[in-house]
Amino acid sequence: MTRNEITTPDGLDRTHHSIQLNTVATVIAVDEHHRALLMRRHRWIVDTIGLESPGGIVDLDEEPLNCARRELLEETGFEIDELTLVADLEPMPSLVRTRHLVYLGSNPRQVAMPSDAEEAAQLLWIPLEETTALLAKGMLLGSGTAVGMLAAAALFKGEPTTQSPGQQFVALPESH
Secondary structure (H helix, E strand, O other): OEEEEEEOOOOOEEEEEEEEOOOEEEEEEEOOOOEEEEEEEEEOOOOEEEEEOOEEEOOOOOOHHHHHHHHHHHHHOEEOOOOEEEEEEOOOOOOEEOOEEEEEEEOOEEOOOOOOHHHHOEEEEEEHHHHHHHHHOOOEOOHHHHHHHHHHHHHHOOOOOOOOOOOEEOOOOOOO
């Protein structure tokens, strides 16, 4: 935490604390049934089990879009052709600076096993129509996941889809 001496726009001098964190990129990958690929995880800092989109910290000199692709592959074993930026946000601008970039893509395909077993946890396909209920229950962890799911639900609403099988665990290929 950094202590800052600032002058507000109305000329008031004051002390304000701040925290600077790295940029984060996250992905909402949506299948043909309008389900998002999320991870069921325990986050110790808030002692909560919930659902989270694949993503992570953008490395120094890494493009955020490349980070989003890398994290999707590492954490899930899935790739996606096109990703579109749907949100560029600062989740806590009063105290913390940590830019979050949320990407949306459709038609993900599994090409490998997750290479980061700790990060992958359980992979689930979650129907987009469950977004608001999951958000109200506190099940969507992190602002990137919440904003991304809301954006995906809004963008795909009313589009034709094949019959959705509902929530479903991802069957991972057997490792050799």
